[in-house]
Amino acid sequence: MxxxxxxxxxxxxxxxxxxxxxxxxxxxRPDELFQALGGREGIARLSADVVPRLFADPRIKHFFKDANAKNLVEQLSDQLCAASGGPCTYEGGAMKAVHADMAIKAGDFNAVVEDLQAAMDAAQIPFATQNRLLALLAPMHRDIVKR
Ligand code: HEM
Structure with a gap:
């Protein structure tokens, strides 16, 4: 040389x-959001906190009167883990099929988002991290909300 x-x-x-x-x-890093949410444990805790908020929210509680809270926590946990780049596989139903017969309106969707925000606030998840998770969920709107 x-x-x-x-x-x-x-x-x-x-x-x-x-x-x-x-x-x-x-x-x-592909799992950066997963890590920022506290990994599997953080996400499991977040899911376990948000589901009771949904069941108690007077705006939307009627949707959940026959729902299985334990199953919902587990499915949501896997879904958020997988969506945020974590080492999980979501094995629940597709969002469109699961929510098909519920006649969910935009306001109902917003209520779920607000309850998730409240749970993330309670877990002291930084605002930027919250927004990154919400940005991943926002496109599900078209599969969940019936207009
Ligand atoms: C980003 C928004 C949402 C996400 C990520 C989400 C996620 C999920 C997941 C993962 C399940 C479990 C599916 C399964 O067990 O196979 C589920 C079920 C369900 N979701 Fe949603 N959902 C959303 C919005 C909503 C909204 C807006 C409502 C109504 C206000 C709703 C009501 C329900 C109900 C009633 C069930 C069935 C629970 C049961 O029968 O045990 N969801 N959702």
Whole structure:
């Protein structure tokens, strides 16, 4: 290798090391949101907190009168874990099929979102993390809400 080539290679490896160190320009880790939510345990706790809020919310509690709280906590936990990049598989029903006969309106969906926000506030999940999770759930609106 020429002297010039060697200097060049050294500069490149210095820059690479710097970029790796800063994680600059790299994709966020695929499980970053999962980790920010507290991993499996954090998400399980969050799900266990939000489901009773749904069952108690006077705006929407009628939807849940025959629902199985334990199953819902487990399914939601797996779903949020998988959606946030965690090592889980959601094995429940597709959102469209599950909610098909419920005649859920936009206001009902918003109530669920607000209850989830309240649970995330209670868990002291930072606002930016909350918004990232909500952004993943927002597209489900079209499968869940009947207009
Ligand atoms: C982003 C919004 C929502 C998500 C991520 C979500 C997620 C889920 C999941 C994972 C299940 C369990 C499916 C299964 O067991 O196979 C479920 C069931 C259910 N969801 Fe939703 N849901 C959402 C919105 C809503 C809304 C707006 C309502 C009504 C206000 C609702 C009412 C129900 C009911 C009643 C069940 C059935 C529970 C049971 O029979 O045990 N969901 N949902």
């Amino acid at each position: 020429t002297l010039q080539g060697h200097a060049h290679a050294t500069a490149i490896s210095a820059i690479s090391a710097l970029l790796i160190g800063m994680n600059a320009g790299a994709q966020p």
